[in-house]
Amino acid sequence: MIKSLEELKRIRDEVKKATKVREGMKGTRIVVGMGTCGISAGAREVMSAVLDELRKRDIDDVVVTQTGCIGFCKYEPLMDVIKPGEEKVTYVNLTPEKARRVVVEHIVNGRVVKEYIVPNL
Amino acid sequence: MRELSMHLMDIIENSIKADADLVIITIEENKAENNLTITVKDDGKGMDKEFLQRVFDPFVTSRTTRRVGLGLPLLKAAAERCGGKVEITSAPNLGTQVKACFQHQHIDRAPMGNLAETLTAVIVGNPKVDFVYTHITPKGRYVLDTRIIKETLDGINISHPKVVEWIKKNIAEGLKKINGGVDE
């Protein structure tokens, strides 16, 4: 790890210097369910897809975290999208492809992907 | 679960649920000695003796959302299927260590799966928890310490895409150098 810490320092300095093109995402969070049920249903792949899609689109101010099982096991893998000032949206039975679509439609374009949500959850 | 890395993610999740601040993950592989050992040690809230004795019972759980806890029973089954075992030591308020041993070359051992992706997800997904990951093979040792990473980042979010990429690459290349985490 030590050797490439230099590279990490370079990344840090780059990030610090970069002038923000877009401030719109600030405060947006994605929380992926990572309990036993979520993991065995493919939550890791969903999380990786989300991180990859954000990277591809150069979105660097959305925070992606994990949470344990919240008890909706049959809906796993699931994730919450939380935008400041908006109600939390829970997406269920995700695949990496569906998760990428959520990033594009909801995070970037601001439209909830209704097909992937369960009303009243 | 299909892969040992998924089990790993799951036992780490237990540590996080137990409010650990530091999770120490050690994987030791030695094909010649037919050994693969995964250890997860945390400084979380621990378990008392009585609870610990029954912890592999699926009906023992501190969950409130579901009446069964499957993580540890599934890990135990995965280990025993390939001539291995799981040992847990724990003390209230001090922490817990889960050690799972597998026969490396056993035909029924689940594949390791993508460790770089798994650990990156765990590290990025739990920014408030620190992780020290050590992987040991006969060819050498790889260590990743998120405390050093966070210190270096100096306030930059660990889930910044460039940082995520660095972490993943660092693990993948580090493991490659010591021929770790590969199943042929």
Ligand SMILES: Nc1ncnc2c1ncn2[C@@H]1O[C@H](COP(=O)(O)OP(=O)(O)OP(=O)(O)O)[C@@H](O)[C@H]1O
């Ligand atoms: N690292 C740990 N520290 C403290 N307590 C633990 C730890 N690991 C497991 N436990 C205790 O053992 C119980 C059983 O764990 P197990 O992983 O089998 O099921 P679970 O976590 O409750 O549910 P699931 O894994 O199915 O989501 C937990 O509910 C918790 O009380």
Ligand SMILES: [Mg+2]
């Ligand atoms: Mg568990």
